[in-house]
């Protein structure tokens with residue numbers, strides 16, 4: 001047998017060692033991607049914006065002439081990507097290196113409940129949760145969530161809007177949040193002000209805030225987690241205790257209620273994530289562990305579905321205010337396809353091209369996650385001659401990608417027609433329903449198909465029955481609505497979501513101001529005018545439309561008389577859904 005000689009072996013080993021030394025030296029000698037000025041020790045810490053991060057990085061990229069940037073803050077390397085192709089090269093084609101998440105010590109160790117798999121580092125634990133999610137919510141099962149969405153839109157959103165259109169934000173929240181609870185737990189949901197929807201919203205917002213980089217120093221200096229609670233400055237420990245208590249309640253109570261419904265004495269639970277997943281693992285030897293993963297995965301679903309879809313629908317409403325001419329085109333199209341005798345069905349959606357353009361423009365105009373959800377490198381890498389370190393937080397700047405004025409001229413304008421040619425959807429533009437909006441690679445949003453379908457169905461149903469118009473001022477003229485979006489920042493309280501905010505000239509519309517949307521005080525502010533007006537209020541719309549024409553169809557479409565459809569006093573106690 002041919003063996004290599006000792007001399008050749010030594011030479012070979014030497015070559016390998018030289019190669020590694022050279023490679024590592026080369027890597028150290030390679031430049032980092034361009035970035036702002038790096039000061040000694042603090043590096044670019046003071047260049048990190050506190051607000052408007054996505055806009056700041058878009059402009060910084062233009063100034064540096066680069067769509068990939070590197071910054072370092074408090075020892076943490078960060079890569080910002082402003083370009084779809086670069087994001088695909090790194091986060092998709094090299095996804096084995098780019099699919100982890102940065103550590104969030106406050107949430108995972110101080111609160112001590114790492115239950116949201118969106119924040120889990122890459123690895124088997126994350127994979128188990130994601131697989132569990134995908135088994136139930138796979139695209140091939142989309143009809144399950146569509147059927148439920150139709151119910152929530154008809155019996156919740158539309159009926160509530162007919163009843164009190166000025167509370168449109170609350171109605172959208174309750175019906176989308178209710179949908180999330182229904183598909184996850186199969187529990188009944190109240191038509192208005194559902195307590196579980198409210199509690200889940202609050203808990204998700206609180207726990208999300210613990211993950212916001214910069215809000216808690218312990219996320220930057222993890223050793224602070226050892227500080228005793230009585231120490232000055234250790235208030236974060238009390239916050240963590242409260243968040244933990246809420247999270248445990250959110251994780252356990254709806255889950256236990258579903259399990260109770262599933263038990264023989266209580267009858268069968270409706271089709272939902274919990275029921276189906278527990279059933280699948282019923283015979284497993286490690287059933288208890290699987291049950292824990294099931295309830296952890298379920299706790300993730302509400303937050304993932306709710307705020308994102310609500311933000312998109314609110315943005316669409318704002319877009320319709322911006323472009324009433326486009327709204328009329330969508331309504332004409334919906335009228336032609338659906339007609340006046342029935343309500344919108346899933347099968348109508350593929351025929352609604354103007355609506356499709358409006359949805360694409362909505363997602364492009366105000367990306368829900370403007371800086372994406374950060375990824376994290378698990379190994380070092382070299383790209384375009386630049387060195388990218390291991391342990392680097394990577395932000396895909398969705399906003400910069402979808403506001404690139406070479407691809408989308410006048411990106412700040414709401415122009416759905418940019419996606420249309422001869423009344424059909426163009427195929428030569430990046431499609432915000434597919435690219436960037438829902439992230440990249442192995443962490444890409446696994447609920448994107450549900451989100452798209454829900455937004456299309458809700459928007460078509462809304463525009464089929466309602467006009468959206470600005471309120472009318474005292475002088476009888478419509479009040480001008482100036483769109484602004486609350487900016488997300490990597491250091492903002494909300495890590496990646498931007499609730500819509502409308503800025504208007506008149507004080508009376510202040511319920512739509514940024515603060516009004518985000519602060520607890522908003523419900524005390526009087527909503528004096530109707531933003532979504534029915535045609536019976538023709539003085540508001542100026543262009544009457546038989547808004548209640550399909551109310552009969554709406555009411556008669558109810559499959560289970562006995563549940564609530566019309567507005568009566570005390571309706572808050574009546575469940576919107578019983579088992580379907």
Ligand code: HEM
Pocket residue numbers: 117118119130133137300301304305306308309312368369372373374375437438439440441442443444445446447448450451
């Ligand atoms: C307009 C609506 C939505 C938008 C814009 C959105 C966007 C995103 C983005 C940007 C990510 C991070 C992707 C990445 O890291 O590259 C994400 C993750 C996720 N989304 Fe969505 N999403 C939406 C709706 C939904 C819905 C309806 C569901 C569930 C049915 C869902 C479930 C999730 C989950 C579970 C993750 C975590 C994935 C992981 O870390 O492995 N999302 N979403």
